[in-house]
Amino acid sequence: MVNAGDRAPDFSLESDKGETVSLGSFEGKTVVLYFYPKDDTPGCTREAQAFSAALSAFVDAGAVVLGVSRDSVERHRKFRDKYGLKVTLLSDPDLVAHEAYGAYGEKSMYGKKVMGTIRSTFIIGPDRTLEHAFRSVKVDGHADAVLALVRGGGAAGPPAPAPRATTRSAAKPAATKTAVKARQRPAAKPR
Helix, strand or coil: CCCCCCECCCCEEEECCCCEEEHHHHCCCEEEEEECCCCCCHHHHHHHHHHHHCHHHHHHCCEEEEEEECCCHHHHHHHHHHHCCCCEEEECCCCHHHHHHCCEEEEEECCEEEEEECCEEEEECCCCEEEEEECCCCCCCHHHHHHHHHCCCCCCCCCCCCCCCCCCCCCCCHHHHHHHHHHHCCCCCCC
16 A cells, blocks of 8 residues: 555556557656546536536646446447546556555445455556555545645545535525615604
8 A cells, every 4th residue: 555755656558549558658747546446426427527527627737537347348448438438547457556556445335344356546646655544445535635635725625515405484594685775764853
C-alpha cells in the first residue's frame, strides 16, 4: 500500500482505446488514478460520469484522469460508449496495479466480509510522488473534491449536504416573512 509522499508505483495496462498505458506515459503531468469495482454498476457509473463531466477542468489544471477496474478492455468499451464517458479506462484483470496501490483487499459488502476492489483515488504529481490518497471513497461529490486538490485547493473533505426539500411557505426567505409581519402591524404613533 502506498501513502502520500511515496513514489507512485508504475503500471502498464491496456486502455479502452487498445493502447498500453503506463504511468511514465504522463511525464510532467498530474495523474488522477481512480480504482472502481465494476463497469456499468450504479456507483461506478456515477463516478465515471462525474470524472468525465469535469475532465476539461482537470485538463486545464494539467491533469489526466485514468479509471482502473478488473473489467476487460471490451467491457470498458461498452461502458464508455453506453454512457459517453471521456476518461481513459484501464483494464487490470491480474490486479497488479490494484495491489500495488492497495486498492484490492477485504471490504464489507452488505454486512459480509469479501475480497474485492476498494474504491480508491490517487493524485500523483508530475514528479511521480503520490500527493494524496483517497481510500474507501464515497462517490457523490468525490470528483469535485479531487479537482479542488488538483487545482491546489485545501484539504478536501466530504461535500456539503444537499439542501433538503421544503414546503413552499418554508422556502420563502426570512426577510420576506419579516416584511409581511411588519406590514400587518399598525404603524407606531410618533411621541
